[in-house]
Amino acid sequence: MIWITGHVDIRRAYCADAKTAVRIGSTINVDMPIQIGRRRDHNFTEPLGLLSDCHRRIEYFLGVLIAVTGRTPGGLLTHAQRAEVEAALSYFLTASPRHTADEEDSLFPRLRDAHDVAAKRALRLVEQLERDHDIGERHHHAVEGLMRRWLADGGLERGDTERLRGHLAALQSLYRRHIDLEDRELFPAAARLLSARQIAEIGREMAARRSIRSGRMP
Numbered sequence: 631m632i633w634i635t636g637h638v639d640i641r642r643a644y645c646a647d648a649k650t651a652v653r654i655g656s657t658i659n660v661d662m663p664i665q666i667g668r669r670r671d672h673n674f675t676e677p678l679g680l681l682s683d684c685h686r687r688i689e690y691f692l693g694v695l696i697a698v699t700g701r702t703p704g705g706l707l708t709h710a711q712r713a714e715v716e717a718a719l720s721y722f723l724t725a726s727p728r729h730t731a732d733e734e735d736s737l738f739p740r741l742r743d744a745h746d747v748a749a750k751r752a753l754r755l756v757e758q759l760e761r762d763h764d765i766g767e768r769h770h771h772a773v774e775g776l777m778r779r780w781l782a783d784g785g786l787e788r789g790d791t792e793r794l795r796g797h798l799a800a801l802q803s804l805y806r807r808h809i810d811l812e813d814r815e816l817f818p819a820a821a822r823l824l825s826a827r828q829i830a831e832i833g834r835e836m837a838a839r840r841s842i843r844s845g846r847m848p
């Protein structure tokens with residue numbers, strides 16, 4: 631893996647929210663990991679791959695919040711750090727919930743409807759994953775409040791900084807396990823159990839959730 635530094639057009643992030651991208655500008659300054667030879671991102675005709683692409687965005691933006699908190703614990707943030715934090719908070723406030731809706735409202739119900747022995751293990755996973763979504767939402771809510779106070783006041787007290795670290799560490803641990811389960815077990819199971827028609831329906835619902843008719847995000 632190598633790192634690039636510079637401007638990244640987040641409108642190309644399929645899981646990013648178009649309105650968020652417009653509000654914070656077409657580009658942001660970030661250090662973003664890219665992998666040589668990595669395949670292109672998926673589009674809405676490949677919804678299971680697209681859901682995995684979203685996981686890379688979640689990992690990236692959570693990494694931004696952890697890195698800023700680690701480098702400048704509760705201290706005065708630079709302009710670039712503030713921009714990075716704003717972009718990450720916007721992502722988790724607007725785009726990430728759509729990913730959860732993609733799973734809970736489009737993917738999981740179809741797996742529940744799959745009358746297949748192999749689906750039983752997938753359904754047990756789904757129940758666990760839905761609990762994770764609820765726990766993650768509570769941590770994100772706390773992170774949003776603490777980070778917004780940090781941005782508004784120009785600093786964060788030691789106790790709040792420790793609470794912020796705790797919530798971020800909990801999210802990192804939760805996402806590691808959760809994303810691993812989805813990428814390695816649930817999505818492959820869905821690819822086996824669901825029909826081409828069902829997968830196409832999931833893609834259309836994901837696009838509609840983002841007010842996109844078809845194909846790629848603009």
Ligand SMILES: [Fe+2]
Pocket residue numbers: 730733759763808812
């Ligand atoms: Fe999930």
Ligand SMILES: [Fe+2]
Pocket residue numbers: 681685729733809812
């Ligand atoms: Fe997910």
